[in-house]
Amino acid sequence: MQKKIYYHHTDCGGVVYYGKYLEFLEEARTEFLAERGVLIKELAEQGILFVVVRQEIDYKMPAFYADTLRIDTQITNISKVSMEFSCLLKNQNDKIISQAKTILACVDKNLKPKPIPTEIRSKIS
Numbered sequence: 001m002q003k004k005i006y007y008h009h010t011d012c013g014g015v016v017y018y019g020k021y022l023e024f025l026e027e028a029r030t031e032f033l034a035e036r037g038v039l040i041k042e043l044a045e046q047g048i049l050f051v052v053v054r055q056e057i058d059y060k061m062p063a064f065y066a067d068t069l070r071i072d073t074q075i076t077n078i079s080k081v082s083m084e085f086s087c088l089l090k091n092q093n094d095k096i097i098s099q100a101k102t103i104l105a106c107v108d109k110n111l112k113p114k115p116i117p118t119e120i121r122s123k124i125s
Helices: 020-035 040-045 118-124
Strands: 002-004 049-059 068-078 082-090 096-107
Touching: 002 020, 020 040, 020 049, 020 068, 020 082, 020 096, 040 049, 068 118
Parallel strands: none
Antiparallel strands: 002 068, 049 096, 068 082, 082 096
């Protein structure tokens, strides 16, 4: 996924605010799943939700206002109820900006863990 950095993503020094990376990662995961036919909104309407249970981010170098980041996303592990995403964020010069790992758990509408449905598992495997 490509992500253009706008002024509202940055702090007063023109550097991307660290908390914005969480938004970028969310967008990248959503696009990754949508490209495979897994639509988060439709699943939520069916009572199948995915919640973040762990987030790790290593910041390697700053991104700046007007940069364009490339976010490479992949699923690196799937268990009965969770999936692990790894993301690599690079700038337009192909320099690594950040690396992240996110673990999502599948839950029902009452936020109780539930197995990832077979249909979803087959689309993302």
